[in-house]
Each structure stands twice: as structure tokens, then as C-alpha cells.
Amino acid sequence: MAGQLEKVTLGKSITNGLRKAMEADPKVVLIGEDIGKLGGVFRITEGLQKDFGEDRVIDSPLAESGIVGTAVGMALRGYRPVCEIQFDGFVYPAFDQIVSQVAKMHARALGAVKIPMVIRIPFGGGIGSPEHHSESPEAYFAHTAGLRVVTCSNPEDAHWMIQQAVACDDPVIFFEPKRRYHDRAEYDTTATTAPRGLFEANVLREGTDVTLLGYGPVVKTMLESAAAAEAEGTSIEVIDLRSLSPLPIDTIVASVRKTGRLVVVQEASSFLGMASEISAQVTEQCFYELEAPVIRVAGANIPYPPSRMEEEFLPDLDRILDGVDRALAY
Amino acid sequence: MSDKVVAELQEPTPAVGDGGPDMIQLLTPEGQRVSHPDYDKYVADLTPEDLRSFYRDLVLIRRLDAEGYALQRQGELGLWPSLLGQEAAQVGSGRALRPHDFVFPTYREHGVGFVRGMDPQSSLQLFRGVSQGGWDPQENNFHLYTIVIGAQALHATGYAMGVRMDGNVGTGDPDRDTAVICYFGDGASSQGDVNEAFVYAASFDAPVVFFCQNNQWAISEPVEKQTRIPLFQRARGFGFPGVRVDGNDILATYAVTQHCLDEARNGNGPLLIEAYTYRMGAHTTADDPTKYRVSAEVEEWKFRDPILRLKTLLAHEGMADEAFFVRIDEEADQFAAELREGCVTMETMAGETMWDHVYAEDHPVMEAERAAYLAYKASFEEAN
């Protein structure tokens, strides 16, 4: 049967995915600031409170530890809460609950309780915002055992990954690339099975000279970089990581064994970020196949800059191609 | 500010020490039953048999505590947080619960766990270092200990929000209406999570009773460091009732907790109980209270001992004879011996189990690390 192709934004794809998850399981509840009538500051939960009621789309008081901490209690009572944190820079008041409670409770009970919970966090820069609205805090969470961390880069993934995250019995930190919320893509919105598992990477473009790896908002820039490089005769393989923890290392290793070169892109500061861990693991597994050291194209190791300077901070097409050139120079 | 508000603010707070005139008491330190117009009815149905079993619980958990202390001193436990002095607050509130109510404890509620039917070994395993909790919270509706001060207040509130969403509040069906009780200390009352929990619980009419054991100390800091006003008065600012009860009076604690749990079950939650009590021992076995408090204070509180006053009542009212007290002491000896035996024979789990429950679903890193660990261990076997 032919599916129904529809052009949908990334943001609406998450909305639709949440709606499907709520229809599929009455225990799924949403909680966050301004997510009810307003539909969230990014309108991701728009219309959901009207359709599912105030008990299932809960406008929380303005306190992030409270959002996550009460969600833990709801999970213990048998619910599947989906928390919305309004912006990346406002997750820190909930950090203790996430790291010490959400991540560890299953283990502390020796498996007797589960915390099937999703924490949605719009992340990354490029939207001209004041401070605390453009950060990339993923490494803090990926560092913590007991959590799973994923991010989507395109509408179809957004549609599926949010549903898969809600269905997962472990807590999932779900990073949403906020500057891509309005990106549109056409996909079959009536499909009934996900194209791939939640914790798998996706090879978006095959190539032979260099592997270009990234996640979230930079994936689109990576694809543009690969197209530009092709015009100059360089064949780039582009991988969308999708899952930051667990790390789909096998897909990365298979690609690097083929190309011999790896450039990792992230908006987060380079020091002890995702790219650092990937570099270490690839070096351990591909030492003899590597033609060049793993190159990191990342944010500077400074607080996120004022928005008029953010273009200098964020990896863009030129900086990515510069990274590719550096890898090819060996 | 109106004159009235100013006058109210300047009103002297009750003297710390005797709990002040607002404190609910049904049994004086001398073991005298005093009546209270609002709370007598909650103890009216208690039979001599009930009171004897209260006494038994008090003695057994004091014994559990003494054994925990001794086991730590002998190197069998890494640490022990003593409940000495807080027995009535814990048994009185714990006995007021129904089986389907749910408890969120701190790390000191060994007594509440005991009356909930927990295996007494449970509270030892965390401090022995064989697990980070290790029990199924659903078995006795008693959650894992929470060591991060105040964090459990939000869990209790969220759980209570879930109870309300389930429709298990205010139905009038005693088997269905459910309350949640959350324990925390006077120090915890300063934590953001506790204050956020108050806000959330009020905002969502959550059927939760916040039970603050004000034992006057948060390690070395006296309660005055945490608050200018009596803690139970904090509730008013959050828009729900607060009450101070004599936490060394098991009858009053039982009565007040019954009342508050009923209110919560009927949909009138949240509520705050401040159980006014005293930490007779050190904060934990790692603490030295001589550095920060005077022994005169401890001596004074000895006169308010929670067990002695119930014993006096039982004896004076002819509800128990000497043989009963002897029998309970013997039972406590037996209990302690079993506890000790269970503790020293508690097994440490095999190293490879460390990866077993980090995630509920399969995780490649867990499998890879466990396999690498086993291969590393096996390499020694092969070498031999």
C-alpha cells in the first residue's frame, strides 16, 4: 500500500510523534512549563492539552527540579512522563534529579523499578538568543550511566525517535535541534514501523575519502559541506550519529575502516565532549586503518558567546571543510 | 505592612526546647495521658493490646538501632545513622499508615520500614555496602532510602499526583483512597527540592503528607540555622495546613498522622506535620557531636524519652505487667541476635552483577564491559 507522503517540519513531527505516543498508551503524560494552552514556547505540544486534558498535559510550576522530580514519582506510580525543559540552559536546576535520581533508581532497586521517562531539551545555538538559550549540554548527560541520550536532525527521525524514546523502559534525554524546528521534509507519515532503531546511527551519504560525523543541528551543515566538497572532487561519507549514549560505535568504525579519516562535528565546546570520546574509541579500534588523527570541529572552550558573535563560535560549512582539509593533509 | 502583620511577625516564636503551646501532646513525658479536643478521637479505639504492640515496636527498633551502631563499630557496617530518640515519631506515624499508602523515607527511617513489614536486614545492606538500596519498593510500599537531602519530597509529590490522576482520592472507599507520606529532616526544610515539592503538591492538590522530623540538628547545625519560624508554620505560606506534634509522644504522633493521612485521602492534601523530637545520638557513626552541642541539652531530652513514657502509662494503667516488659526485652535480644547473624552472613554479590541493572533494556556497553571484566578475571585462572 502506498504511504502518504507529507511535508512536515521537524517541530510538528515531534508534536505528531507525541500525539501518537499518547494515543497508544494512556499512561503517557507530558509535564513542563507553558506546555498547555500555549503549547510550549516552541509550540511542540500545541493542541495536545486540548485533546488529552490537563491531567495528561500538565502545566508545571516554574521549577525544573520539580518537573523532573515529580516525574520520577509519577514513573514510580506507573506513568510514562515526558518532561519538557524550556531551554538547554535551564536544565541545570534539575541536574541533581536527573543524575542522582533518574539515572540511578533502577540500579539502586536492583531492577525492581523502572523509570521510563523522556526529558526533552531544545538545544544548540544559531537563533540569536540571549545567554542560556543556545547551549549544548549533551556531554554531561552522556557521561552519566543509567541515562540514554539521543538527538534528531530531520523531521522523519524526529517523528519516530520521540515515539521510540517514549516506548523505551529506560530514561532518555531527548535533545531537539531548536534551530532546525522549522526545517521541512517529506516523508510517509502513515508508516507503521520505524526505519531504524532509536540507538542506531544513520549513514546519510556514502563516500570514500573522509568520514564526517555529527548529530543534531550540525547534520544539515555537514550535508552541505559534503556537497561542496564533492564539487572539488572529495568524496565524503556523512553519518548522523543520532544516539550519543549508547554510542553506535560499530557504524562509525566500519566507516572509518573504509575511509581512514574521521572528522567529528559538534556545537558543544571541544574539551571532553562527544567528539573527544569518539576520537578515543576510534583510535582504540582503528589504529592501523587511520590515515590521520581524528579531527574535531567544535565550539570554542568559552561560555556561549553573545548572539552577534555566535557565527564565529558555531561550526559552519567553511570550518567543517577546513577540518576535512586538515584530515586530508596527512 | 499593616500593623497586624508587623505584630504577627514580631510575635515571639515558641521557645525551642519544649515545643511551645502549639505542640499537640496526648502523653506527657511523665507518662500522663492528657486530652486534646481534636485528636482524642484518633486514639479512642486503641486497645491495651494495640498499646502493647506500640511498645514492642519501639523497643525492637531501638534495639535494631543499637545493633546497627555496634555492627558499625565492629566493622560490619560502613556507617550507621542512628534513630535513637526518634522511635515514637517513626512508629507513631508508620502505624497510622494503611497498607496501600506509600512511604518515601530518608536514610534514617529504619523504624518506619520496620512497621511497614520490611525485612530489618534491608536497612543494613545499604550501610554494609552490599547494595545501594536493593529492595523492591512496591513490596511494602516503602521506597528506597534517599540520601540526597530533600530529593524524595519531589518523588513523593509526583507519586501523589499519580494517585490523584488514578482517581484514588476522595472516593470514600477506604480500600482505594490512598495517601503518600514523605519523611525529611529539619535541615532538609531548607532544600530547594522540599520547597518545590510544597509548591507542586499545593498546586496539584496532591494527597501527600510531609512528615518533618525536627530532631533539632542537621549534623552540626541547629534548627535555628534553617528557620526563623517554627517549621510547621512554613506550610501556611504555601497554602496548606501545618501542625506541630510532640514527636516523642507516640499517641499524639499516631493521632496527628491519622488525621493528616485521612485529610490527604479525602482530597484535602497536602499537609505538613512537624514532629518535634531530638536526635539523641550522633548524626551518624562518623560524627562527633561533642564538638558542637552541650551534653546538658541531651540530658534534658532524656526526660522526654519516648519509650519510657509509654512504659509508664502501660504500667500505671495496669495494661502491662512486669512479665510483659521482660518478655519484650527477651524478644529484643533474640531479634538483635538474628539481625547480627543476618548482617555478618550477608553476601556480597559477584563483581559481574554490577552491570546487571544499570539499564532496563539491553545496552551494548554493559554487555561489552561485563564480558571484558569476565575475560580479565578468567585470564588469572588460565595463568594458574
Ligand SMILES: Cc1ncc(C[n+]2csc(CCOP(=O)(O)OP(=O)(O)O)c2C)c(N)n1
Ligand atoms: C544534598 C545533600 N547535601 C548534603 C548532604 C550531607 N548530609 C547528610 S545528612 C545531612 C543533614 C541532614 O539534616 P536533617 O535534614 O535535619 O536530617 P537528619 O540527619 O537530622 O535526620 C547532611 C548535610 C546530603 N546527604 N545531601
Ligand SMILES: [Mg+2]
Ligand atoms: Mg535534623
